Amino acid sequence: MAGQKAEAKKSTNANNVPLFSSKVTDLDVKLDNEIVYEFGGPLGVVGMMLGFPSLMYYFWICLEHHQGKLIVPAVWSVEGIKSFFWNDIWAAIVEGARPTVYAAKIYMGYILFSFILASIMPGPVVNGLPIPSLKGKKLPYLCNGLAAWYFTLPFSAFLHVTGIFRLTDIIDNFGHIMTIAIMWGFTLTTLIFIASHIQGTNHRMSGNLVYDFFMGASLNPRVGVVDLKMWAEIRVPWPILFYISVSCALKQYETRGYITAPAAFMVLAHFLYVNACQKGEECIPTSWDMFYEKDGFMLVFWNMAGVPFTYCYASIYLMKFEETTGVAITHSLPYTVGLFVALLSAYYIFDTGNSQKNRFRMEQNGSFIARNAFPQLPYGHIKNPSYIKTAHGNLLLTDGWWGVVRKPHYTADLVMALSWGLITGFGSFLPYFYVCFFLVVLTHRVSRDMERCAKKYGKDWDRYCERVPYIFIPYVF
Template identity: 60%
Template sequence: MSNYITQTELDKVLHQDAYTSKNTKNKKYNQIDEKLDSEIIFEFGGPWGVTAMMLGFPTLMYYMWGCLYFNRGQLVSPFNLEFWQLVAEGASPTWYSTKIYVVFCLFELFLAFYMPGPIVKGAPVARLKGQKLDYICNGVTSWYATLITSYIVHHFGWFRLTDLIDQFGHIMSVAIISGFIITIVVYTNAILQGNQYRMSGNFFYDIFMGAVLNPRIGKVDMKMFAEIRIPWVILFYISVSAAIKEYELFGYLSPSMGFMVLAHFLYVNACMKGEECIPTTWDVTYEKFGFMLIFWNYAGVPFTYCYSTLYLHITSIDNDAPLQHSLPWTIFCYSLLLAGYYIWDTANSQKNKFRMLVNGSYIPRHTFPQLPWGILKNPTYIRTKHGNLLLTSGWWGIARKIHYTADLMMAFAWGFITGFETLIPYFYPLFFVAVLTHRVSRDIERCSKKYGKDWEEYCRKVPYIFIPGLI
């Protein structure tokens, strides 16, 4: 089945009742949306919980990095002063590490401003009475420009990519500090300009959740920029750096390290090639730009989701040989990764392109790879009294959160490729389980309030959340 919709097919779809209903295509701003969007709900344990997270998570990052680098991934007593002295020395911010991180972020921001790409409409913004904002989607061209630039600077010796893995602790500290600085600057600027929204009145909680909903620098949406242009690109290059280092040390690239490069390439490439789908996601339409999103994207994701790569790197140096597994186990890990990727990519494509068709913002893209079954030609759905359509076909007729299931398949594959000597490489999948459980509960509660009886009908038609037949 072709993964593109021709203009004739597009016109046919857009003239179906599902897409041209006056109440759907040009529906007026809905007061239910404004009420739900402005509702203040204390999450993550409220002010005390988020304060503990803002202090505790950077500490946890240093602790787990220290365990990997100084104890081969085995847990150390958190009260060991000698351990923390090693961490302080190995992760102190330096001028060189600051230059690496800041230049990279500014380079990506430069690309976001000037690289070509289509402009798409986002979902209706409740705060703006249903107005749809414009988003420039030049992620693909920026991604290719980054790949080409990185090859040139490494090839000619202007910047060795292996410095990323060699300077990891120092760069991580710069990222952590940057996360706090950007959070304070964004929060202060929102207050001074009067752009704050959905404020709780508690300083620490509002710092964590954020004050501004749609921050922009010129035409660049900073939430969308932070979500894909920084974390996943850094994550990929950490694996590339470790892979080059392994090749330089041993003269070959192991299947395990090659797995991590492939895994992180697939993820970042998927984010870039499907960037036009992101403006309608929960993070962009609802979440404010506070510590939760800022710190997590600028520091948390790239410097914690890489623990599998770090473990493989450290183990190879300690053992004087790369970590390798039996052929059947290696094949299993690759198969789990690719199966999860296919489901995740096509499920996200089905849902988000369905949304774009509904919003009239669909544009055919020829970015690589476009996988079979990425677009549903004759989707089934439930039309809610609210005016929205709930997709009930494709992957979304199998389970309501099938994309999360696929995401977890990939996440656990990242851990499995490291073996079972330590739990630290499993931080990402285990943390992800907790995050998704919280996010799904938020989503179910919100949708239940928003759609009422229609949500009950939807859950009856698609009864399973993650795994058909089980849960």
């Protein structure tokens, strides 16, 4: 261990230039071009592209009209199912979720506003990892998310207070806005896919049109200085999610004259999440999504529509329950305090865990910068960490939270997600949809990551797994 720590001191010099080789190897190129059908292949992705929007509408109807209860046909017959679809589902969509001009102004107005800020706000430029398909070139990323975020907050407050745009209009038009977001998710995916073919930037194509549309054609689509993949992942979903919770809380304030602890909990939870994304944006260029994932329906739709309009169910359930019953959901003081403690504790591990790993990567990449963005938590940067050096040349971190389990940030993320459900009580499954869905997503993501690392690092990966044997929970899994 001591030898490994001494070795880590030599990973960069005083000018923050990596001393370990960052050249792209033949194995990197092979893995980067390897085509493996995932998600059930073409049939599976068709089901997901049709199923995601359908599920979003179904859950919205359950929340909007049935207090979070999962509804089913009253009679399981052809006529019963037909009546259920036309009278309960389609009629509700036409009434409360059809696309409207005002909803388009709200959603697309924010999309344009966010893109403009991403283009003009000041921020550091950070290089990503060497891209095998670009012969090891490192792409620059303008990381101005923090400046954009702290401009957006007071600007939105100004709009609300002056009445130019009341933030409560978000939840009042939720269904309509969701439909616009769904339409935009398909539209942007199509535009990026077509542009990739025109520009000749297709990468890792399977040859199946539907599957490639889902997974994406382009690895690094850009408009000017804006990397569309990073913008869509950081600047769009999480701020919208936060403002949905803010809208719900403000709606409660207008009705009751105060905001209950569960509603405040959700605003805090979503603020912490979006703030973490913005203040640590410089860490994103070295992440898996930027380095490997293509910008297809999987990423575009989920960031533009899926994340903000499904991860918000806890906030909406709290509001709809109160609207329907006239009684706000509250809990005992110990239960409420316990959930706040769980949320903040998990957030601490989530924030510092992501920071430890990404700053370690940045040091090896020569792109490390010190920032004082709020809040800078202790233990977020490990000096002289222990690691395993692989024959490939990469370093596998075995220090900090990453010496306890292989995916500490995922564990913390899941705890936060669970707390979002628990603060609503146990009256509906929908506030727990996020944590259930997220568990499936992260488990699948981990399996992909483990398989790829095993191919890439061979025996060194076996050594790493011996050193850090547990994935999520020490001595359990």
